[in-house]
Amino acid sequence: MEHVKIDFQRMQADYFLKYDYKFDETALAMLYILKKEQEANFGLQNSALYKAIDKIEDSQRTLALDREHPRWQAFSYGLGRFGLPLLLAICFVAIFYMIHLSNQQHKIIDTAKLRWYENFYQSNIENRETRAMKEYLRANPIPE
Secondary structure, eight states, X not given: OOOOOOOHHHHHHXXXXXXXXXXXXXXXXXXXXXXXXXXXXXXXXXXXXXXXXXXXXXOSSOSSOOXXXXXXXXXXXXXXXXXXXXXXXXXHHHHHHHHHXXXXXXXXXXXXXXXXXXXXXXXXXXXXXXXXXXXXXHHSOOOO
8 A cells, every 4th residue: 555644643533433432543534444445435335236236137038936936927028028018919900900899880770770770761751551561561571
């Protein structure tokens, strides 16, 4: 280590105010040396720790194995980043397409019923006999 001039009076005053104990110069020199060594060690440890933290934060996947749900973890790793959202999107598209087809079917049925009622009304206007209406209903049943 290089020769460093230590301000013993300031250190003694600081420690006396902090711990209410008066240290001699030997104890203060030892405390100064230990403090500098610990600061150097903490600096090295913190730099290694920050590197590890940056590596973990940059990682896209977790580093630990999920012991409670290993199959689910393997499933999510197999799907990758976009697999599950893609699967959900396909399900939603299928559901909305089935709803759309159902609405189209209802529209077709509704138009067929409207045409039937229109024809029935026209035939009733032309011929008001109950026998003719019964024959028309037998020939053209109500669409369902």
